[in-house]
Amino acid sequence: MRAPQALAARTAAAPELPRPRGELSQAVAAFLTSSGRRLPGAKEAALADPLGDDVQLALHLAYELHYRGFAGVPDDLEWDPDLLRLRGTLEHRFEQTLRDRCGRYEGVDEAFQAVLTDSADGSGVTRYLLGRGTSAHLREYAVLRSVYQLREADPHLWVVPRLSGRAKAAMMAVQFDEFGCGRAERMHARLYADLMRDLGLDAAYGRYLDFVGPEALATVNLMSLFGLHRARRGALVGHFAVLEATSSPASSWMVAAMRRIGAGEAAIHFYDEHVEADAVHEQLVRREVVGGLMDDEPRLAGDVVFGIEATSLLEDTLTDAVTTAWEAAGTALRHPLPPLPDPMRTTVRPDGRGGTP
Helix, strand or coil: CCCHHHHHHHHHCCCCCCCCCCHHHHHHHHHHCCCCCCCCCHHHHCCCCCCCHHHHHHHHHHHHCCCCCCCCCCHHHHHCHHHHHHHHHHHHHHHHHHHHHCCCCCCHHHHHHHHHHHHCCCCHHHHHHHHHCCHHHHHHHHHHHHHHHCCCCCHHHHHHHHCCHHHHHHHHHHHHHHCHHHCHHHCHHHHHHHHHHHCCCCCCCCCCHHHCCHHHHHHHHHHHHHHCCHHHHHHHHHHHHHHHHHHHHHHHHHHHHHHHHCCCHHHHHHHHHHHHHHHHHHHHHHHHHHHHHHHHCHHHHHHHHHHHHHHHHHHHHHHHHHHHHHHCCCCCCCCCCCCCCCCCCCEECCCCCEECC
């Protein structure tokens, strides 16, 4: 078992650039490494599927510069005007595609009620894991979620300076929990890294980017799209509210599924932590974050609804892709994971110490 300091350093390091998935992501990757200086124009970008592999990876490459960046990529490319221009074109098409598919609900309360109703019985993934899931399925799902979970809550912090009063105070109260209440070992991203190691996976930030398909990338890119634009603050609050409102019931299903499959203590602990905490968060977010924003800026109600609907749409799309692959006895990843070592895994307890199951 590596020392906790070595594990933390590996988890925090900037990831390597992933392999391109088409002309757009190839051009962006070449631009970032100075092996190419020409970025595609609007006409070229318009030919690609806005929800497909190439566009979603190109967006992720551009967005990641606002987080930890990539190994060997200069930090000052974060605000390169040519790259921002291409990113703007791609995210406009991404957003417009989502808006064309949303619009079912008129009010915030109606949209919320639909989300709570849909989440009561768990998603197709959690039901599958609880009923028929194997350790292989569990590991695949952990990989799919790792792109988001290893930086959990980071995109939501961008909205804080754009809020005021009740909404800002409540947002920070929830985020204080997400970041471990001041204790690094309790940060939710750290707990997820422990989960991955418990399942025999590499917890390095961005390690599995090549394995993750466009459906999972889109759920993560949506957060960056909303978070990086002040004009989308209402949509980001809607997105945040969906995650908090659905987390507690989904986490309880995951705890049950993990116990049935035989996951270790650290893997179960991540979701167990969310069952009670996010039940409290849901009420705080609905009444104070969303309610406070609506009191301060009622004109943003439509944006909040869009954030709720777009989040639910992409989560449903990911669920369908995963369960369809599993039903066909295939992998939900772009590439199969390497087989587990023997013994199957080394557990990592919540205190950071290792053990065997």
